[in-house]
Amino acid sequence: MNPIMKNRIIGCVTALAIFVVDQLTKNYVTKGLGIDRVGDAMEILPFFDLRFTRNFGVSLGMFEATSPEMRWGLVLVTALIALVVTVWMMREKLLADILALSLILGGALGNIKDRYDLGYVVDFADLHFGDFRPFLIFNVADAAITIGVVIVLARAFFMGDKDKAEVDGLMNSKAADAAESK
Numbered sequence: 001m002n003p004i005m006k007n008r009i010i011g012c013v014t015a016l017a018i019f020v021v022d023q024l025t026k027n028y029v030t031k032g033l034g035i036d037r038v039g040d041a042m043e044i045l046p047f048f049d050l051r052f053t054r055n056f057g058v059s060l061g062m063f064e065a066t067s068p069e070m071r072w073g074l075v076l077v078t079a080l081i082a083l084v085v086t087v088w089m090m091r092e093k094l095l096a097d098i099l100a101l102s103l104i105l106g107g108a109l110g111n112i113k114d115r116y117d118l119g120y121v122v123d124f125a126d127l128h129f130g131d132f133r134p135f136l137i138f139n140v141a142d143a144a145i146t147i148g149v150v151i152v153l154a155r156a157f158f159m160g161d162k163d164k165a166e167v168d169g170l171m172n173s174k175a176a177d178a179a180e181s182k
Contacts (some may be wrong), residue, residue, distance in 0.1 A: 018106025
């Protein structure tokens, strides 16, 4: 198997793993721990609680779906975004780029499933320092999406020339693999 295909398979497995972990953690918090009503909370650490919330919007609660049409519109728009990310991921060659996109894809799929099944996204992770909350309440999918976007942006701004050399190396190893198999 050539290195580029191997990287893409690793990306698909990573996206699937993010999706599964997201769904398992949401299920554990809501069903296993019974934190399933707005206002339910459990302190884990002095700065971290499990606190159930329903997010009817997208990032930062924007574009809140206040009707069934808006709910399904959000499902459709986020599914289209996930499709674009999938195509983008399958066109990339470098593992770092593929992994960043797989974080975004896995997180998007987790939140799409919630919105499709429930009409909202389950958020439960509440990081705080006293009354100061640097983030809104979030979930594994949100964290994966955020980390993936930061990596994509950082790589776009800082890694251009190094990436070209790495792609050339992968392409040359592909040619070398083909020559070896003859």
